Amino acid sequence: MTLLLGIRRSGKSSLVKVLMKEEKGIWLYLDLRKFESSAYISYKDIIQELEKSINTSLPERLKKVLAGVKGVNFAVVNVIFNWWKARIELAQILDKLSEIAEKEGExxxxxxxxxxELRKLKGVNLLYPIAYAFDNLKVKFIFTSSEIGMVYDFLKLDKSDSPLYGRSYTEVNVPPFGKETSLEFLRKGFEEFKMKVEERELEDAVNTLGGIPGWLTYYGFNYIQEKDHVKALNKTVETAISLIKKEFNNFLKGRxxxxxxxxxxxxxxxxxCKWKEAKIALEAKEGVRIDDKRFTQLLNNLVKASFLIKEGEIYKPTDVLIEKAFS
Ligand SMILES: Nc1ncnc2c1ncn2[C@@H]1O[C@H](COP(=O)(O)OP(=O)(O)O)[C@@H](O)[C@H]1O
Ligand SMILES: [Mg+2]
Structure with a gap:
């Protein structure tokens, strides 16, 4: 089991896509990003996502093998999960996938x-089939997450009453680029497009956007379209701010x-800010005293969702553009 962690747009999905292309094996990619703005997810949503990934990744002859599972059919070229007819058991699907892997030597x-996003799943505990597969099957899992604290809350690896308690895992972090790498990243990118961009413009871009590959890539894209540094940078910042606001609104759903x-x-x-400072400021705004525990919980939720990061005693935005979005 691998946890691939990093703030939004740090390059996790890009890294996974490269792995899927370059490393042998049968890769099933379930993209849960589409549930970012949902308040909850149903079991059906997960099953449908799995069905889709199986249909994209498995060759036809292997899809046929899966049709032996209760509720699963094979028609024309695809497997069909008849979730409306029978309850599809994830453990059985995993069993079959493992069997396939074993036979294929993959x-x-x-x-x-x-x-x-899986923490929004209602009615079923996915941790049971995952733990079962982890203990008994030839199936590996990669969990990516932009909300580092939230994914640990979901997996509950250190909760003694949790199905995944004590299982071993590797945590891989994808940090933003440092300043030099960011500059080099832009230089190389523009070179590919045979564009000559002044060094002070690159400096300005990196100082404004920080080292997040997603923002740097978007700036490069805008520069190539606009052929103008200021226009490209403004457009990048504007889009980033509106995206961050949208993501923050997603965070507020259910809260x-x-x-x-x-x-x-x-x-x-x-x-x-320091804990105390922020608490005093909030109390001043509301004109009431706030319980210490409650305040810590609010602050921690922002950290778990990767809007803030705690460094020593200081809580600060994980991304310079988050700072701008709240100015
Ligand atoms: N190593 C890289 N080289 C080139 N572009 C990258 C790299 N990492 C990320 N990007 C770009 O940054 C954007 C955000 O990356 P992504 O992998 O979607 O981040 P995450 O999944 O962590 O949110 C992508 O559109 C991709 O084009
Ligand atoms: Mg991603």
Whole structure:
């Protein structure tokens, strides 16, 4: 089991796509990003996502083998999960996939992209079939996540009453680029397009956008379209801010009661804050005293969702553009 962690747009999905292309094995990629704005996910959603990934990744003859599972048919070229007729058991599908892997002498790797979304799944505990597969089958899992604390909350690897308790895992972190790497990344990118861009413009871009590959790539794309540094940079910042606001609104879903509080904390902490400072500022705004535990919980939720990061005593945005989004 591997956890691939890094803030939004740090390059996790790109890394996984490269692995899928270059490493042998049967790769099943379940993209849960589409549930970012949902308040909850149903078992059916997961089963349909699995069906889709199987149909994209497995050759026809192997899809046929899967049709032996209850509720699974094979028609024309695809497997069909008849979830409306029979309850599809994930453990049985995993059994079959493992059997296929064994026969083919291949590894089978299931990727849950943005796996923190799985915590919104209602009615079933996915940790049981995952633990079962981990203990008994030839199936490997990769969980990617942009919300590092949230994915640990979901997997509960260190909770003694959890199905996955004590299982071994590898954590791989994808940090943003440092300044030099960011500059080199832009230089190389422009070179590929045979574009000559002044060094001070690259510096300005990196100083404004930080080392997040997603923003740097988007700036490069805009530069190539606009052929103008200022226009390209402004467009990048504008888009980034609106995207971050949208993501923050997704975070607030199901947390409506504390919406104003979360916004205030982000605004107070946009240039870095200490626990005490932020609490005093929030209390001043509301004119009431706030329970210490409750305040810590609010602050921690922002950290778990990777909007803030704690460095020593200081809480600060994980991305310079988050700082701008709350200015
Ligand atoms: N190593 C890299 N080289 C080139 N482009 C990259 C690299 N890593 C990320 N990108 C670009 O940055 C964007 C965000 O990366 P992505 O893999 O989607 O991030 P994440 O999955 O961590 O949110 C992508 O559109 C991709 O084009
Ligand atoms: Mg991604």
């Amino acid at each position: 590894r089978i790797i299931i990727i849950f992209n943005e796996s923190q 409506e009661g504390a919406k104003e509080r979360y916004k205030t904390i982000m605004t107070v902490c946009k240039n870095g």
